Amino acid sequence: MNLSLRTSIIFATLLGLLLPSGVNGYISLTRQLDNAQRQINNDHQRIADILVLGMQEPLWNLSPDAGKPLLDSVVSDERIVRITVNDSTLGLFLEANKPERRRGHLHSLTRVVSKQGSNIGTITIELDDGSATTRISSEQRLYLAAVLLQIVLSLGLILLLLESRIIRPLAELSRQAIKLARRELDEAFTWHRSDEIGTLGQNLDTTRRSLSELILTLEQKNLQLETDLLGRRQIELALRTSQDRYQRLVESTRIIPWDANPDEWRFTYVGPQAEALLGYPLAQWYHEGFLSSYLHPDDRHHAYRLFNETSKEGTSEFECRFQSSEGKEIWVLLTASNQCDANNKRTLQGFIIDISARKQAELEMEHYRNHLEEVVEARTRALASANHELKAFSYSLSHDLRIPLRTIEGFSQVLLEDYIGSLDVNARNYLARIRSTIQNMASLIDDLLNLSKLTRIEVRSQAIDISELSAEIIDEFRSLQPQRQVEVHIEEHLQAHADPKLILIALRHLLDNAWKFTEQTEHAKISIGATQVNGQTVFHIQDNGCGFDMAHADKIFSPFQRLHSQSELTGNGIGLAIVQCIIHRHDGRIWTKSQPGSNTFFYFTLPNKAQLNNHLLNEL
Template sequence: MKLSLRSAAVLAILFGLLLPACLGGYLSIKRESQRIEADLANDQRRAADILALGMQEPLWNLSPDAGKPLLDSLMSDRRIVRVIVTDASLGTFLSLNRPERRQGHLHTVSRQVNKQGNVIGTVTVEMDDGQNTAYIQSLYRQYFTTVASQTAISLLLTLLLLYSRVLRPLEMLLDQSGRLSRNELDTPFSWPRDDELGTLGQNLEKTRNAIKEYQGMLEQKSLQLETDLLSRRQVEAALRAGQERYRCLVEDTPFIPWEAAPSEWRFTYVGPQSEALLGYPPSVWYSDNFLPSYLHPDDRHLAYQLFSNIQCSQTQFECRLLARDGREVWVLLSSRAQISEHEQSRLHGFMIDITERKQHELELEKYRARLEEVVDSRTRDLAVANHELESFSYSVSHDLRTPLRAIEGYSQVLQDDYSNQLDSNGRHYLQRIRSATSSMLELIDDILNLYKLSRAELRRQSVNLSTMAQDLAEELNALQQERQVEVEIAPDLYANADPKQIRIVLYNLLDNAWKFTLYAQPSKVRFGSTEVNGQLVYFVSDNGIGFDMKDSNKLFSPFQRLHSAAEFQDSGNGIGLAIVQRIINRHDGHVWAKSALNEGATFYFTLPVPKKTD
């Protein structure tokens, strides 16, 4: 980098004065910035840890309102922009967002929320560093103001000292040398000083005289030479530009340009890409009757259309060309007719390789035909399966039920008429036969009910779930009058559902709650609703024996029981919750459960809410 004497002197002084101050100030501000960033990170991690700890109970109980005070408390910190609490099963649980607080970069920290060894959710805290950035920027502004003031004072003193002794004489010398460089040779240079600068000025005057003498001799020759060179450079530049444009147009595009003489039925020009297209050099393309010879036999009539029908200003068609290696290459050939000044017709246009597109079209057609065959085959298989299922249902309901009814009837006769002829073991075995027969008949009925639910037509209407649950609770209480069960039913809960099928859902859930609170004192059953992510969720909860969540995958599988018959006399055959899931799924809903051993269970389900009418 070239510097003037004035600039070099000023920079040297300023560099020596300002370097220590700049370095010290920068290091101080850098340490302060690092400290503030560390404090911000610590505060953000601390906030995330507090939020993860505080969200355990709200997430576990699905109670967003219980977690809102903690979020409001965290958001009192103006640096926090957004807080998100996510449930592991339901998605976003709670969130608060203050986008207007964002002034700089966002820093995100996430923590998992654990409860009883399970990950039940995630909390995320986003904190803005805008206040810290503004503070650091204020420090920089103070620092730059101080440095600028020091620079201005140092510069003023330096200029005052240099101007009188060095800079002013140099300005005169620079002015005269500048006139010399601008070829202002008519005015003599004057320099009254006798020091070194004066000697330099006198040498400039001698140089001016010498240049003026040689300038006259070189002016004519130089002018002529510059004119010739300029013209040549312009011609060469135009030629290179034209060649480059032509090369890009012809070689760097997928379009193959061509030109042909219709009267001779041959190409007079093809682009260099033609050799890669078919494997033939351009000389073969220029041969007579190239198109009629190398067109596919089924497309050769198109050559006559191209070369004979030149009255059409523009022609475009697809055809197949035969490559050297035997391939069939599909091309889109576009042509335009043109009449020259000498009344001679010419054809020109482009060829585009569309082989890949044609292959895709053929494959798509094959796939379409195959798909239609598969759909027809699957439809036939489905019809056969439905028929077999109906046959099985008939067999179960008639062929299996009849012998079981006979066994049950004869067992009843034995018990009523011949029990006094049997010893205690015989009567016990007879009772077990009747019990097993009854269980088998109930199992057959459950299988048929599960099958019928899948085929029954849904008749949706607005259903008062609260009234239905109250009726079912009264029925269960009447069947077990010896038990005292506290039932709490939320009022005015409605859903858009099939009343018969949704009654089955409520009966199974309430019956389970009634059944598994046998040993709870007092026994409590609750039916109500909550809201999760803006969606209404119904639930049936109890304070019974509960279950281990690791077995939750068995809950809704047919014939799966989490509690044995030894624990509960009427624990069922494991079909009830499978029926519940089947009905809820048919209503486009979702059912799930949360529980812990000896801490009760809660079954949640969603249903369409009936539309409000004006």
């Protein structure tokens, strides 16, 4: 930055006057801003702590209405712009948005909501700091007005002193300096002042005398410089020899250097290796139509890209094919560097590298990849056939097992009817255990057949009432065990679009689990309901039975996996696997939440009619 002496002195003086007050003001305003920011952060953390504690129960029970009063109470703070509550499984749970409150910088804080060691959701709070920054901005304007008044008063006093003590003496110094520039060194410079400028004038006269002596010395040096120029010419000759040696080194490699004139679309230099690459004489490379004539027709667009679309300063590279004199396709990597000289004229420089061997390897790799895809497809067909045979084998095996079971059951029945008097107590006990095992085996075979059928049965969806189906199943359970006192709550008009036979099987298994697992509970309760989450209906079946540890939740839907012993509760562990298969056949989801000795929830989704129509349209 070129400033005059007057401007520099004024600027330095004003800076010295204003710097202390400016630093003090800046520190004060910064401290205020830090205090305001600290208060906002503390309030932000406090609000987040309140919401994390208040949203545990609504998120756990999937009850948005239970968390709405707390959300409305927190949003009454005018600094809060937006609050979102997300369920870890279902996504958006609650939201409050006040975009009109945003006036300054937006602070965002996200906290995780946990219960019983599980992350059940997240809370995000966005807070605006506009009110605090507005007050600080007002104080900044007042401080700026005071600084401007100080500048005006200081500037007047500085100009008055500067003109009389500095500017006029400096003008005289300037006139004498011009004489020095014109080599008028005979006249002495006279100064009668005793201040710093007077001393500078006296030193200027000393400089005049030194220059006079220096000129004489330079004339002698010129003679010596002419001698040095002769030595420099010898150095330049050695440099050109070195450049020629470097050029030979480059041209002896397989990397072909080239230069080109983009305005004329022709090479101005090509390394001699190019002649061996394509078999054309080197002079033929310099013709204007070389690229358009010997580039492969499918790659000629690269020439337009190279000569027309390359930026003024930049590099590019691409792979293309040349046609050799023998008719072969030669793959090369062509690199180009675009440069501009002082007259803004473009020149292109780069290298041509033969990559035919690499391209051949890539073609062989592509052939191998295609062959591999054919092998994978054949293996997939074989796997599908094996799965089909496995299903047929499972079905046949289950039927074939029934014959020996019926034989064993028949002979045991004969023993009970014809020889009961001849058997002692232990024999009768053993015979009863054999018959019980046969019945469990038959039940297991039936369940295996049912599970096998579910993978093949056609799903016929229609409008169904989940509430009505659930009530029929509960009435059946009550008729079988009239002594049980179970409080059952079924939400009315739970509608879905699914196969009624398959859903009836799934509901029977889910409600049978709830009925069995509340058998040891003093005040047994079972409820069936639904919740709307993001436009999707989530059905749930809740019971207050013995529960289970969520660490084993990944096993509960696997066949033959039991979380309780056979002595505690009956069953073969295949019921929930059947439920999961039915729900998945309807493109739905099923999951569970529980804890030992407390409530157990089974959640599942079924597509509504609109979603089912969209799915069918996508398949068509």
